[in-house]
Amino acid sequence: xxxxxxxxxxxxxxxxxxxxxxxxxxxxxxxxxxxxxxxxxxxxxxxxxxxxxxxxxxxxxxxxxxxxxxxxxxxxxxxxxxxxxxxxxxxxxxxxxxxxxxxxxxxxxxxxxxxxxxxxxxxxxxxxxxxxxxxxxxxxxxxxxxxxxxxxxxxxxxxxxxxxxxxxxxxxxxxxxxxxxxxxxxxxxxxxxxxxxxxxxxxxxxxxxxxxxxxxxxxxxxxxxxxxxxxxxxxxxxxxxxxxxxxxxxxxxxxxxxxxxxxxxxxxxxxxxxxxxxxxxxxxxxxxxxxxxxxxxxxxxxxxxxxxxxxxxxxxxxxxxxxxxxxxxxxxxxxxxxxxxxxxxxxxxxxxxxxxxxxxxxxxxxxxxxxxxxxxxxxxxxxxxxxxxxxxxxxxxxxxxxxxxxxxxxxxxxxxxxxxxxxxxxxxxxxxxxxxxxxxxxxxxxxxxxxxxxxxxxxxxxxxxxxxxxxxxxxxxxxxxxxxxxxxxxxxxxxxxxxx
Amino acid sequence: xxxxxxxxxxxxxxxxxxxxxxxxxxxxxxxxxxxxxxxxxxxxxxxxxxxxxxxxxxxxxxxxxxxxxxxxxxxxxxxxxxxxxxxxxxxxxxxxxxxxxxxxxxxxxxxxxxxxxxxxxxxxxxxxxxxxxxxxxxxxxxxxxxxxxxxxxxxxxxxxxxxxxxxxxxxxxxxxxxxxxxxxxxxxxxxxxxxxxxxxxxxxxxxxxxxxxxxxxxxxxxxxxxxxxxxxxxxxxxxxxxxxxxxxxxxxxxxxxxxxxxxxxxxxxxxxxxxxxxxxxxxxxxxxxxxxxxxxxxxxxxxxxxxxxxxxxxxxxxxxxxxxxxxxxxxxxxxxxxxxxxxxxxxxxxxxxxxxxxxxxxxxxxxxxxxxxxxxxxxxxxxxxxxxxxxxxxxxxxxxxxxxxxxxxxxxxxxxxxxxxxxxxxxxxxxxxxxxxxxxxxxxxxxxxxxxxxxxxxxxxxxxxxxxxx
Numbered sequence: 024x025x026x027x028x029x030x031x032x033x034x035x036x037x038x039x040x041x042x043x044x045x046x047x048x049x050x051x052x053x054x055x056x057x058x059x060x061x062x063x064x065x066x067x068x069x070x071x072x073x074x075x076x077x078x079x080x081x082x083x084x085x086x087x088x089x090x091x092x093x094x095x096x097x098x099x100x101x102x103x104x105x106x107x108x109x110x111x112x113x114x115x116x117x118x119x120x121x122x123x124x125x126x127x128x129x130x131x132x133x134x135x136x137x138x139x140x141x142x143x144x145x146x147x148x149x150x151x152x153x154x155x156x157x158x159x160x161x162x163x164x165x166x167x168x169x170x171x172x173x174x175x176x177x178x179x180x181x182x183x184x185x186x187x188x189x190x191x192x193x194x195x196x197x198x199x200x201x202x203x204x205x206x207x208x209x210x211x212x213x214x215x216x217x218x219x220x221x222x223x224x225x226x227x228x229x230x231x232x233x234x235x236x237x238x239x240x241x242x243x244x245x246x247x248x249x250x251x252x253x254x255x256x257x258x259x260x261x262x263x264x265x266x267x268x269x270x271x272x273x274x275x276x277x278x279x280x281x282x283x284x285x286x287x288x289x290x291x292x293x294x295x296x297x298x299x300x301x302x303x304x305x306x307x308x309x310x311x312x313x314x315x316x317x318x319x320x321x322x323x324x325x326x327x328x329x330x331x332x333x334x335x336x337x338x339x340x341x342x343x344x345x346x347x348x349x350x351x352x353x354x355x356x357x358x359x360x361x362x363x364x365x366x367x368x369x370x371x372x373x374x375x376x377x378x379x380x381x382x383x384x385x386x387x388x389x390x391x392x393x394x395x396x397x398x399x400x401x402x403x404x405x406x407x408x409x410x411x412x413x414x415x416x417x418x419x420x421x422x423x424x425x426x427x428x429x430x431x432x433x434x435x436x437x438x439x440x441x442x443x444x445x446x447x448x449x450x451x452x453x454x455x456x457x458x459x460x461x462x463x464x465x466x467x468x469x470x471x472x473x474x475x476x477x478x479x480x481x482x483x484x485x486x487x488x489x490x491x492x493x494x495x496x497x498x499x500x501x502x503x504x505x506x507x508x509x510x511x512x513x514x515x516x517x518x519x520x521x522x523x
Numbered sequence: 524x525x526x527x528x529x530x531x532x533x534x535x536x537x538x539x540x541x542x543x544x545x546x547x548x549x550x551x552x553x554x555x556x557x558x559x560x561x562x563x564x565x566x567x568x569x570x571x572x573x574x575x576x577x578x579x580x581x582x583x584x585x586x587x588x589x590x591x592x593x594x595x596x597x598x599x600x601x602x603x604x605x606x607x608x609x610x611x612x613x614x615x616x617x618x619x620x621x622x623x624x625x626x627x628x629x630x631x632x633x634x635x636x637x638x639x640x641x642x643x644x645x646x647x648x649x650x651x652x653x654x655x656x657x658x659x660x661x662x663x664x665x666x667x668x669x670x671x672x673x674x675x676x677x678x679x680x681x682x683x684x685x686x687x688x689x690x691x692x693x694x695x696x697x698x699x700x701x702x703x704x705x706x707x708x709x710x711x712x713x714x715x716x717x718x719x720x721x722x723x724x725x726x727x728x729x730x731x732x733x734x735x736x737x738x739x740x741x742x743x744x745x746x747x748x749x750x751x752x753x754x755x756x757x758x759x760x761x762x763x764x765x766x767x768x769x770x771x772x773x774x775x776x777x778x779x780x781x782x783x784x785x786x787x788x789x790x791x792x793x794x795x796x797x798x799x800x801x802x803x804x805x806x807x808x809x810x811x812x813x814x815x816x817x818x819x820x821x822x823x824x825x826x827x828x829x830x831x832x833x834x835x836x837x838x839x840x841x842x843x844x845x846x847x848x849x850x851x852x853x854x855x856x857x858x859x860x861x862x863x864x865x866x867x868x869x870x871x872x873x874x875x876x877x878x879x880x881x882x883x884x885x886x887x888x889x890x891x892x893x894x895x896x897x898x899x900x901x902x903x904x905x906x907x908x909x910x911x912x913x914x915x916x917x918x919x920x921x922x923x924x925x926x927x928x929x930x931x932x933x934x935x936x937x938x939x940x941x942x943x944x945x946x947x948x949x950x951x952x953x954x955x956x957x958x959x960x961x962x963x964x965x966x967x968x969x970x971x972x973x974x975x976x977x978x979x980x981x982x983x984x985x986x987x988x989x990x991x992x993x
Binding site (some may be wrong): 094096159163166167170174184188189193201204208210 | 879894899900901905909912913916917921924925928929931932935936939942943946947977980981984985
């Protein structure tokens, strides 16, 4: 197939943003038209990515739909291509973006035009991250995400938006500049930044450790892993709902993707060496942030901390490096993308009506908002990993895999599931059940059609993949086995070398 | 007569600047004519330079060189002077400093810079430098009724003379030890066996660092940049840097090439000090011109990191850096020129507050330029830094690369602080919209270049890659 479908998927949102940028006229019309453009371009993109999925060959571990264009003469080619892992993340991104746009249209009150531009540019950059097969191109997209996200938090955020936007920006920038040094070093060590070639040649062992750490510094901040997670609650709390959704559902996944694609693919020996570090940081993250989540008064903060804990499962899964665990962590990322998006949207629904994120200002909502209570229940159960929801499948696979590798890690990680159940159910109880603490709450309206549609589609997917995870797992299956085979191969030859 | 064709651009520039001076005095309302003729003169000079042959030629007893580097830098100097003149037209008119002398002095300064760029001999270089410096002193104090401007001129003069003194002392030492002022001869006589001559290099580097305002010899920069009229500040941040960088490259790579180990550590130190100072000292600034001064110190630090590598790719990367820096700064100053209400120009960062609501287009342009200055991809500013660090890491200078990249994070802070003021803060009264097409074109043009640079980055590289010193 010669049609550059990946470029199309990446740049359609950008064109949409450009159209919105140049629309002129009176404010009402501009707003209306920019809504149409944004919805149109993001849904076209979603259907394109579905089309991509149907054409995706799950029987091969090769990169597919590869595009290669000369870019910077002589040393960098603009190379795109996907395998099973990127396929799923592309689907997630193109699915979540329209949801963000709908939610933004519903709740953002000013500068809608600019907001839509920021979201669409963001989509372009994120898709670029998942599609790029060149380290420099990857870095370009990876870092570029900072600009729209900074603006989304800073312009449409809450009271402490400036502080949060700055913290987000500087933290993530600091993490990634070290990665830039590592990328340039890789270029001088192996003469290319082409990921396909790099996956074939081995980077000398003595460099792997330093390079791994440099990449780690970037991904660990983005993921975020304990103790580098402190920007996340701030950013989440102050960001507008749509911003939180993008942040939790997609942006954090870039780090997981980076670990899978680069840390493990390029530096297998270092990855093996540093596995205990990852395990201990993840275990601390799971238990410690779950405990913090228990004590939060702010709903968004609670969900933010729970995100850190869930990401802990993901990192354990990735570095367990068994087939189940890696597939589980990919599944967990997708499912967390859906569930956290849904939870943030639920908080957004309440915030739009009552302008408070405090848990204590709500209660007894089941009597005024029954539809909301049902959907919120599904998401709560998904977040705590009840069998039958997608949250269960991911965590379960991760734990199976981790069990093979290290029993202690698996046992400690399962404590996190118990804690997750307690903070999520407690949150649900305090908000939905009990007495109405305030007369005003009686005025609260139940979900309107847009919200219902958004939340229902998310709930449907969460339940669907909970019962039938096959479509997702099937897509990544071959890719993951190939990844693990490669890793084992490298490791074995290295062990052989040491023996000699 | 062959010689004349090689130095024709300089001769032409010299004659026409004198002619313009006379014309301006004798014509009534001569300023309009002079304005136009100045631009035409610069364009013609540029044309003369471009038509020169491509080979490397040394004329006038090997004291004057015409090669790829000098040609490229000369064209760059002239081109950006045109842009600066176009963008500051309105500013000059409103501040009532739109005089004939202004244009003529700029032409004379240009002449000095062209001589500096082409010089291949210590004495010729010194002549060019002095011609340029004297013009710049006058320009700094051009708003002669204003205390700050006069102070800037005086300060610049006193401190710069000191630097010139150091430079001259270094030159005399070099002459004493090597027996010549010609670069080729110096280069063959100056080597590590001749350690005492190396001593002289320190003076020369300090003197040059002063002219480019590298830390720790930067003290004059913020005051002069703040005090001078904004049109002059924008000239200062752009044009003299081109000449100074060229001269630095020439000195380090031709006469001093045999003692690279000696000067390399000094240049690395200067680069690191400038990067750190440029990023940290700018944080507390409230005046945007002062902030741009510190930012330019930081940026020069990055450009010099490229030179410090001592390789051809290092030079090329710092030239690329310079070009992108010029475009970004031109855009930034175009934005500053637009900060006016009712014929009064504002310089405080807080005056930009809420610009995104009052002047959304200007705010968006400023946003792009600031993110680019901070070096965030996919804007042009990122590529500038990227090439520098490619070259630096190629030479295995990891400490320099790591410090450099960490300081970009610190400097990102003050750039996004301005963005915060523009986009997150409450709006004030809007700025007047400008009708000056020159200023507008330059702002949009530079912004567009920054935005779309990533689509075709090879263009600039192709041009620069023909420049080699060795």
